[in-house]
Amino acid sequence: MLQVSYIRENREEVLNRLSVRNFKQPELVDQIIKLDDDRRQTQTQFDSVSAEANAAAKQIGDLMRQGKKEEAEAIKAKTGTFKEQIKSLGEKLSAIEILLQNELVLLPNLPHSSVPKGIGADDNVVVLENGQIPVLIQNALPHWELAAKYDIIDFELGNKIAGAGFPVYKGKGAKLQRALINFFLDHADAAGYREMQPPIVVNEASGFGTGQLPDKEGQMYHITVDNLYLIPTAEVPVTNLYRDVIVKEEELPIKNCAYTPCFRREAGSYGAHVRGLNRLHQFDKVEIVQVVHPDHSYQVLEQMSSYVQSLLQALELPYRVLSLCGGDMGFTSAKTYDMEVWCAAQARWLEVSSVSNFETYQSNRLKLRFKGKDGKAQLAHTLNGSALALPRIVASLLENNQTESGIRIPAKLVPYTGFEWIN
Structure with a gap:
């Protein structure tokens, strides 16, 4: 299986080498890059919301230790949306990763530069x-x-x-x-x-x-x-x-x-x-x-x-x-x-x-x-x-x-x- 990072960084070379195989689905390369873009964006959102949730949890703990229960409860009431967002983004990320894997396994290996081009x-x-x-x-x-x-x-x-x-x-x-x-x-x-x-x-x-x-x-x-x-x-x-x-x-x-x-x-x-x-x-x-x-x-x-x-x-x-x-x-x-x-x-x-x-x-x-x-x-x-x-x-x-x-x-x-x- 090809590595996504290599495909991203060497798109033209990947397409050229796949053409040596007479590969019939070159559009898969761009589909994989697009899915990886979606995966990266979703991962960034997931990490950002998780960081906010962790920061809020720390703040709640600090306020409770200071005896500021009402302020802590007010922040706690807002953190419910974090859990929903984390769950939703986690499910989305998992679905994208499955799609990306399913596309990656459809790409054959890249022929070495010494392999002659041909059909059969x-x-x-x-x-x-x-x-x-x-x-x-x-x-x-x-x-x-x-x-x-x-x-x-x-x-x-x-x-x-x-x-x-x-x-x-x-x-x-x-x-x-x-x-x-x-x-x-x-x-x-x-x-x-x-x-x-x-x-x-x-x-x-x-x-x-x-x-x-x-x-x-x-x-x-x-x-x-x-x-x-x-x-x-x-x-x-x-x-x-x-x-x-x-x-x-x-x-x-x-x-x-x-x-x-x-x-x-x-x-x-x-x-x-x-x-x-x-x-x-x-x-x-x-x-x-x-x-x-x-x-x-x-x-x-x-x-x-x-x-x-x-x-x-x-x-x-x-x-x-x-x-x-x-x-x-x-x-x-x-x-x-x-x-x-x-x-x-x-x-x-x-x-x-x-x-x-x-x-x-x-x-x-x-x-x-x-x-x-x-x-x-x-x-x-x-x-x-x-x-x-x-x-x-x-x-x-x-x-x-x-x-x-x-x-x-x-x-x-x-x-x-x-x-x-x-x-």
């Missing part, structure tokens, strides 16, 4: 490509057919148990899942991330803190009886560990990672682009999260991008890195890199990771601050990244490594799987 995916910029596109055997199969051929993933059985988008992993398919999770967690540990095992349900305050609510409530599974939400990513519970927390500057950067299942209602379209593992309602993912000093957050963003790329290199997957344009970035992000791997049988790029810097957008909602050497508390910057999401990694591993003899497991993953081939 076609305007994203390819930063780099790495690895060679594999040459497949004749009659190569897409991963959903390979899964059936080797009996490692059963989409129909998952459909029977839960519905489309909930596959059942079997035999070496299940072991491959477990191997990838441990592989990613071990690498995160080696990179200095502290492993957490958070809840996979969160309350409204947590969803609001990281920006899923009220923006993405339609994409989350809602447990209505308890008013809890199944997490769309470990970013939500892990970042919320620091909600309403003031950390010491010397504790930064804080680096956490977590493996969780993730749940998203967004899969619902049809066609080859969402077939098999390409888009699921439930999937496994290892997430990395950092809380950092504002001066270092863009350096950290580059480091996190390089770290995710190192995982793709270890898995021998050809990939490319995209700098997302303003119109394709998430609501809360200031800058995002997407990593896509080449899925050979489908002959298309599949997104497997997003690494984002949120600057103070999340920390302002979370009230996540750090105290510097001067003793003053200021908002920290938060970042996160998928490291990595499993489904499309598995899809690419299966398709890219298929041979006449079976599916080859990348060498660095073999110690985790315990087998070199799926056949």
Whole structure:
């Protein structure tokens, strides 16, 4: 959430940066400033009347101590209007603050100056490509057919148990899942991330803190009886560990990672682009999260991008890195890199990771601050990244490594799987 003071003091810059996102409601900026003007004016009136009431109360006390009861009672009779005014102004102030909050949450984060302007995916910029596109055997199969051929993933059985988008992993398919999770967690540990095992349900305050609510409530599974939400990513519970927390500057950067299942209602379209593992309602993912000093957050963003790329290199997957344009970035992000791997049988790029810097957008909602050497508390910057999401990694591993003899497991993953081939 943007800070009102920043919006007031930098109106033109805010409007210019929102235009990079192709934001459709620029009038919100002036509405917010107007509401803040009303809030300030009402607060001044409230403080003034409260001060008068306090002064009158002191005067009444002084007169009573002096034995001037009649004079005290005369002033006391006039103070009734103060109470009415204070109550009325307090209610007005509360109503304005609610309206202001409701407007503020409708503004997305401001894109960093390096974010390209654009409307959608076609305007994203390819930063780099790495690895060679594999040459497949004749009659190569897409991963959903390979899964059936080797009996490692059963989409129909998952459909029977839960519905489309909930596959059942079997035999070496299940072991491959477990191997990838441990592989990613071990690498995160080696990179200095502290492993957490958070809840996979969160309350409204947590969803609001990281920006899923009220923006993405339609994409989350809602447990209505308890008013809890199944997490769309470990970013939500892990970042919320620091909600309403003031950390010491010397504790930064804080680096956490977590493996969780993730749940998203967004899969619902049809066609080859969402077939098999390409888009699921439930999937496994290892997430990395950092809380950092504002001066270092863009350096950290580059480091996190390089770290995710190192995982793709270890898995021998050809990939490319995209700098997302303003119109394709998430609501809360200031800058995002997407990593896509080449899925050979489908002959298309599949997104497997997003690494984002949120600057103070999340920390302002979370009230996540750090105290510097001067003793003053200021908002920290938060970042996160998928490291990595499993489904499309598995899809690419299966398709890219298929041979006449079976599916080859990348060498660095073999110690985790315990087998070199799926056949």
